[in-house]
Amino acid sequence: MPLDLLSDPVRFTEELRVQYGDKREIGLFLLQGDRALSEMGLRLYISHDLRRLYQVNRRHLDSWAPLMPVFHPDKNDIQPQGAFMFELRNDAGEIVATQVSRLLDLAGTNLKTEMEQLRLFYRDPARQAGPAERIEVTAPKAPEITGRVALSGGLWYRPDWRGKGISRVMPRMTRTFAYTSWDTDYVISFVEQGPVDHGILNQYGLPGSEPWVKIRDSYKPETDLLLTWRHKPDIAADVAVYLADLNARRERLRDVPDTQKSPAEVRQGSSRRS
Numbered sequence: 001m002p003l004d005l006l007s008d009p010v011r012f013t014e015e016l017r018v019q020y021g022d023k024r025e026i027g028l029f030l031l032q033g034d035r036a037l038s039e040m041g042l043r044l045y046i047s048h049d050l051r052r053l054y055q056v057n058r059r060h061l062d063s064w065a066p067l068m069p070v071f072h073p074d075k076n077d078i079q080p081q082g083a084f085m086f087e088l089r090n091d092a093g094e095i096v097a098t099q100v101s102r103l104l105d106l107a108g109t110n111l112k113t114e115m116e117q118l119r120l121f122y123r124d125p126a127r128q129a130g131p132a133e134r135i136e137v138t139a140p141k142a143p144e145i146t147g148r149v150a151l152s153g154g155l156w157y158r159p160d161w162r163g164k165g166i167s168r169v170m171p172r173m174t175r176t177f178a179y180t181s182w183d184t185d186y187v188i189s190f191v192e193q194g195p196v197d198h199g200i201l202n203q204y205g206l207p208g209s210e211p212w213v214k215i216r217d218s219y220k221p222e223t224d225l226l227l228t229w230r231h232k233p234d235i236a237a238d239v240a241v242y243l244a245d246l247n248a249r250r251e252r253l254r255d256v257p258d259t260q261k262s263p264a265e266v267r268q269g270s271s272r273r274s
Contacts, residue, residue: 009047020183033173048080096161100154101178112142132217139210139227147185150178171204190225
């Protein structure tokens, strides 16, 4: 289905509601994150039809690998109120970055079981999964992840927008918005080894990862992923750290005479994220 036939996204600030957690601190964080993206020349939009993600993915397979089916509404029972997609657009209206999150109800079960039974990939694994499709989860944390869980993924930056600071803002916003929307016990994601080796988790605000989620004969012939997670108290702590860092940057800039500031700092203000 073409993008223009899917439900239209709206500006994030139009839909922003802080429902759980410290409302003042989370609200401030999300607004400051949106402001930081705006200062990069980007606008953050949100929608609840995850079919958009797969349409954008198919348009950019030259810079983006095929996606796992876990976010596809045609293969899963994903309700609009339990999913959202962030997309960043430049001044020309082009989509230059995406990330999605989906709410998982793992009450009475756990991440390892649901992944290995393929129930997070498919509504009916017996009918929808490939004949040899299988997942093995060896990450020690996986059996402990239960309850209300947000799974984030579909993270992509168009090549000309990589290395410009988006990764310091959008993954944190996705994680925090999922938490405050759904009161999640955990927010998790799966990442490849290569970006982890280059220190990407620190930019995402994630403390570490565990191996492995081994996927075979699925959307890719073979892929090994690392499990990352944030528990509910960790998300609130990360928000506080981000805001404290932002305030510190502002204080440092206030102490510098205008003649010593760079043109970018004078023009964009003290909340600029690099």
